[in-house]
Amino acid sequence: MRVLAAMSGGVDSAVAAARAVDAGHDVVGVHMALNRNPSALRTGSRGCCTIEDSLDARRAADLLGIPFYVWDLSESFVADVVDDFVAEYAAGRTPNPCVRCNEHVKFAALLDKGIALGFDAVATGHYARVERGEDGRAQLHRAADQLKDQSYVLAVLDADQVEHAMFPLGDAPTKAAVRAEAQRRGLPVASKPDSHDICFIPDGDTRGFLRDKLGEDPGEVVDVDGTVLGRHAGTYGFTVGQRKGLGLDRPAADGRPRYVLSISPVQRTVTVGPAERLAVGALTALDPVWSAPEPGGVVEVYAQVRAHGEPVPAVAELVGGELRVQLRTPLTGVAPGQTVALYDGTRVLGSATIAATTPA
Amino acid sequence: MTAYLDHASTTPLRPEAAAALVAEMSAVGNPSSLHSSGRRARRTVEESREAVAGALGARPAEVVWTSGGTEADNLAVKGLYWARRAEDPRRRRVLLSASEHHAVLDPVEWLVRHEDAEVRWLPVDATGRTDLDALRAELADAPGEVALVSLMWANNEVGTLQPVAEAAELAHAAGVPLHTDAVQAVGHLPVDLAATGADALSLSAHKFGGPVGAGALLLRRGTALVPLQHGGGQELGARSGTLAAPAARATAAALTAAAAGLDEETTRLRALRAVLLDGLRERVPGLALRGHPTDRLPGNLHVTVPDCAGDSLLYLLDAAGVECSTGSACQAGVPQASHVLLAMGLSDEEAGGALRFSLGWDSTRADVDAALAAIGPAVERAQRAAASTRSPRRRKAS
Numbered sequence: 151m152r153v154l155a156a157m158s159g160g161v162d163s164a165v166a167a168a169r170a171v172d173a174g175h176d177v178v179g180v181h182m183a184l185n186r187n188p189s190a191l192r193t194g195s196r197g198c199c200t201i202e203d204s205l206d207a208r209r210a211a212d213l214l215g216i217p218f219y220v221w222d223l224s225e226s227f228v229a230d231v232v233d234d235f236v237a238e239y240a241a242g243r244t245p246n247p248c249v250r251c252n253e254h255v256k257f258a259a260l261l262d263k264g265i266a267l268g269f270d271a272v273a274t275g276h277y278a279r280v281e282r283g284e285d286g287r288a289q290l291h292r293a294a295d296q297l298k299d300q301s302y303v304l305a306v307l308d309a310d311q312v313e314h315a316m317f318p319l320g321d322a323p324t325k326a327a328v329r330a331e332a333q334r335r336g337l338p339v340a341s342k343p344d345s346h347d348i349c350f351i352p353d354g355d356t357r358g359f360l361r362d363k364l365g366e367d368p369g370e371v372v373d374v375d376g377t378v379l380g381r382h383a384g385t386y387g388f389t390v391g392q393r394k395g396l397g398l399d400r401p402a403a404d405g406r407p408r409y410v411l412s413i414s415p416v417q418r419t420v421t422v423g424p425a426e427r428l429a430v431g432a433l434t435a436l437d438p439v440w441s442a443p444e445p446g447g448v449v450e451v452y453a454q455v456r457a458h459g460e461p462v463p464a465v466a467e468l469v470g471g472e473l474r475v476q477l478r479t480p481l482t483g484v485a486p487g488q489t490v491a492l493y494d495g496t497r498v499l500g501s502a503t504i505a506a507t508t509p510a
Numbered sequence: 511m512t513a514y515l516d517h518a519s520t521t522p523l524r525p526e527a528a529a530a531l532v533a534e535m536s537a538v539g540n541p542s543s544l545h546s547s548g549r550r551a552r553r554t555v556e557e558s559r560e561a562v563a564g565a566l567g568a569r570p571a572e573v574v575w576t577s578g579g580t581e582a583d584n585l586a587v588k589g590l591y592w593a594r595r596a597e598d599p600r601r602r603r604v605l606l607s608a609s610e611h612h613a614v615l616d617p618v619e620w621l622v623r624h625e626d627a628e629v630r631w632l633p634v635d636a637t638g639r640t641d642l643d644a645l646r647a648e649l650a651d652a653p654g655e656v657a658l659v660s661l662m663w664a665n666n667e668v669g670t671l672q673p674v675a676e677a678a679e680l681a682h683a684a685g686v687p688l689h690t691d692a693v694q695a696v697g698h699l700p701v702d703l704a705a706t707g708a709d710a711l712s713l714s715a716h717k718f719g720g721p722v723g724a725g726a727l728l729l730r731r732g733t734a735l736v737p738l739q740h741g742g743g744q745e746l747g748a749r750s751g752t753l754a755a756p757a758a759r760a761t762a763a764a765l766t767a768a769a770a771g772l773d774e775e776t777t778r779l780r781a782l783r784a785v786l787l788d789g790l791r792e793r794v795p796g797l798a799l800r801g802h803p804t805d806r807l808p809g810n811l812h813v814t815v816p817d818c819a820g821d822s823l824l825y826l827l828d829a830a831g832v833e834c835s836t837g838s839a840c841q842a843g844v845p846q847a848s849h850v851l852l853a854m855g856l857s858d859e860e861a862g863g864a865l866r867f868s869l870g871w872d873s874t875r876a877d878v879d880a881a882l883a884a885i886g887p888a889v890e891r892a893q894r895a896a897a898s899t900r901s902p903r904r905r906k907a908s
Contacts, residue, residue, distance in 0.1 A: 178825075178829075183844040217828065219825055220844055262895075262898035266891060266894040267825065267826065267891050267892070268826075
């Protein structure tokens, strides 16, 4: 196969590309430039957007003996990931930019360009597996390494995208094993630190980044009865389930910690309350995407709402364009804007974007 | 089998230059040393200097060895500016063609930021040729305030030749020195410093079959210049640093070889280029030749292909064993629209589909045929890729 290996400059994508070469594929490495002016995005060794990362990716490609190019995908990245991130926070929701990047950039803009240029698949360093079913169709599954499993951020891929995806690290036992493999292969990135935070927010200060984009928009912090407890500089600084940084002087009457329960950007209010009010028993989600066949009726599934969240048993049903999910075990910290991914065992069935939640 | 059609980026080393380089590298001796080995090395450097001067209408003392074209351009632009401003503090203005190479643009922009310089841009026409009337007007506007004119001999992207001799005459009439970046011209066209009237001229050895890391600034006798590097005082103080005898000898060998059959080689390259252009036009609807149709570097063929990205074409041609360039600079590998094409009036979109083929001393009909065999399918795929970028597979409904 002709494989386009997306190379971020990190250890995972370098080993993934190496494994694709070993498997006998005709591999070309591509580094996605996500900003027209790469040096402006961040300095330091972490993330995926610096000139240094691009050079690291190039050195890995040199070592593998594969051609390497930098493709400018900044237009798609800015519109579909960065602007979307800001707009979602402005609307009081909690977006996951990595999900959007996979959906619109890696497995859309990059994949489409690759296919048009004659490639068969895009390979990335994600920890997930693509298995072939009895019908010969590609299925998306969790990685062998439960701790590193990244199938959640890929649950947004449809069947066609999964068909053209390749995750050579899916069967790696651990991240440590991948690092050891990089070392063995002599890849210079073997000891490079992992990137954790959001790649387009250089200093990790999400609230500051949003304030620069959205300006101050002060409002009130209230409890469930509507009693005003304090003030905030903008609802975008809060996420459902958040406990720290609420900026409240006085502790609650009962002395128990308070959490963000809901956000209303229109009224500019942030509602806080005790932990038990966070429990969600049901949710509805929009824009469903299926890599497995679309469910015909009520299905028993496992639902997961965060990248490294616990999957819980649930019942899902597609009604019109809306996915309705009853959670058999309540979940906390479920925020509109997050992706709910549905699983059957290790297999990803599909996902949708959470629009509303119902308390347990 | 690779068809190398990127001579404007760098040329394969000529065998004469390779032999000279290898022979000189194994000889000991600092040309500034007074003993026998030093004298031998000095003789090599001076003979090389005489050969380069002789090939380019300069006197030996007018050759300043440098590490290449970029250093020569920096030395000329900054050195002439500082010297002129020192003589007369009112002279702070630099007149510059909009199509100059970054090795000239960036030093000038640096002078603007740090040394109080002021830049005036001379526009180019649709073929990339600099407007002499604009130069005339700028010189007439404030003749006492101009420090320097810099006008390249031939454009590195589109190959258009510039009216350097006419510009030098205009500049001199106003008492202003002229520098020309002749990196793309030397070894490819007759270049004569005295006949042109330029005060400073940059050249780079690896553009005409010499080694990379070697070049020179031809500096007319009597032209005041402030040096960039200070140290041992070599090159009459204009450029300190141990003289690189292997580089000098190989540069001279390459230039001598290039000059030997220049007329025949020019005729041969023009004919090959015509085959390439005709073949490209036949295979690619809408393909446009950029730069001057006739008044251009003999080996340069610059075209734009509609509805596709030059970097896609580059990848597809590379995969098919054909090596060429988009002609413009990258920033960390991200292609930027060419400032030359934009100055010529092209839109961002037109400029995005640029391809530069540059032929040279070892180019053959087989190279041209390989490019022609690869171009059709490459354009078809690149256009499909561009169309996919314009219509992404999925957008959220919201």
